[in-house]
Amino acid sequence: MDEPTDSEHLNPLQRFGRDVKQVRLARKLTQKHLGTSTGYSEGYVSKVESGTLLPRPSQKFAKGCDKVFGTGELFEGLLRRIDDGDHPSWFSPYLNLERKASRILDYSATLVMGALQTEEYARVVFRVSNPGAAAEAVEGKVRARLRRREVFEQDRPPLLWAILHEACLRTVVGNAEVMSQQLEYLLEAAESPHIVLQVMPFSAGAPTAHMKPFTVLHFTDSRSLLYTETRVGGRMHDSAQTVDTALDDYDLLRAHALSPDESLALIKTLLKEYRP
Template sequence: MSRRGTTPTVRLRRLASELRKLRAAADMTRDEVTEITSINGATLYRLETAKARPQVRTLRTLLDLYKVEGPLREELQAILKESAERSWLHTFERELPDQYTAYIGFEQEAQRLLNYESLFVPGLLQTEDYARAVIRSMPPMASREEVEARIEARLQRQALLAQERPLHLWAVIDEAVLHRHVGGRNVMKAQLRKLHEVSQEPNITLQVVPFNGGAHPGMHGSFIIMQFGEGNEDVIYIEGTTADLFLENETDIQRYNLVFEHLRAVAASPEATRAMVAAVLEAEIK
């Protein structure tokens, strides 16, 4: 198996951004920094683009060069320490693809997720049986170990919604999601019950775009907007069959936020959605 790169966490992106700003404020080029510090130019580029995590001594060398002292120095050193901490995700590093672990790393640090799904219940709201049915439908090239790792990782991710400072999730789904029998009728009934229950949680908002709403901007595909709070730009995540996309361009961020606003507007209200889920569940029980 090939060696993994560094997962571009929010903390690492913040540190990279600060290093770029500090070098610019010092009015120095990368070549000049390399000449003074002997830090390899390619390494410096990777540090400033969040493609690598600096060693402690390298960060100290750069902070000394840029004459950074006091609270800012302490903050940047703390960010480096926090970015190196291992989490439950380490358990799955060998089985899960790099792009998926990168997504989970971002998700762990997000404050708010805006998720539109046209075909599936959002992963954070899936029951174990529903998740197993979805993941087992993956292309045949996925190994058994990868399938099992994905199922366990998906269930672990759901803890974000129940922690002391929970992740806020705003999920909009197409009505088709409620009617597709993923895993069979019994699995779907349990999944509908869970949707009805979690939709009442204060940090979860669920809306359904009804069939009679006609064409809508989400018909082009599912996406997730990850929001990290003040000082950190949103990241757009789009899962694909052969590759996943992370969009960070300002134009893309604005476009997808606008699409999500339109989806919220055309979707049924959270209260009407809860009633819709209850009605579909009742029909399934009969």
């Protein structure tokens, strides 16, 4: 059997960093020069090249490298493939659409939606759902999940309206510390003008208790898509009738949920319960 090459011992971020370094040196550029040209610091470039920048280099940096190096869309493409590799193949199409959406309407029934999860919360979720996965594979999924936040760092971020069933807040993922960090992050996220949070209380009962998690994406060209997910994968629905039915369900959920202010008050109350 052939001995593994040095490249095979590297994870995707390390290989990306190695490639950046090789091209930089071939162009006879310093880390400082590359950093200045791409809008980042010398230290940022150093972390990229060592593969230690988490969750991963930005798309802006990758585009900047292609511009400075004259490599077309090489590094932007490499970074995109890293993203896709850390997600199930059936989830990548949804992520590409999520980045382009103008509004995201999400209902979470048992777990906090991925884009609002903290690092530790996501790590526990992936460890439990992938019990046989290697630690590096789990960490790759965690990094990929945290990168979903970048959609809210765009010049024109989408409006996220998230309804969380109270079960999402009371189901202990990991331990009390993990949950307290998660609730703190929800409170922090709700301060953004682009994020609205509502909690569906247990007291709402029927007709909302039977509803499964789903997401509706709206786009500036007036298109709307419904995304649903099961244990074996996700599915996009573009039928107008199907999307309209989902929107009717979402209106019903909003009507039975606590107001945004009442929702934040409940989160704060639960946060006190999780803190020692």
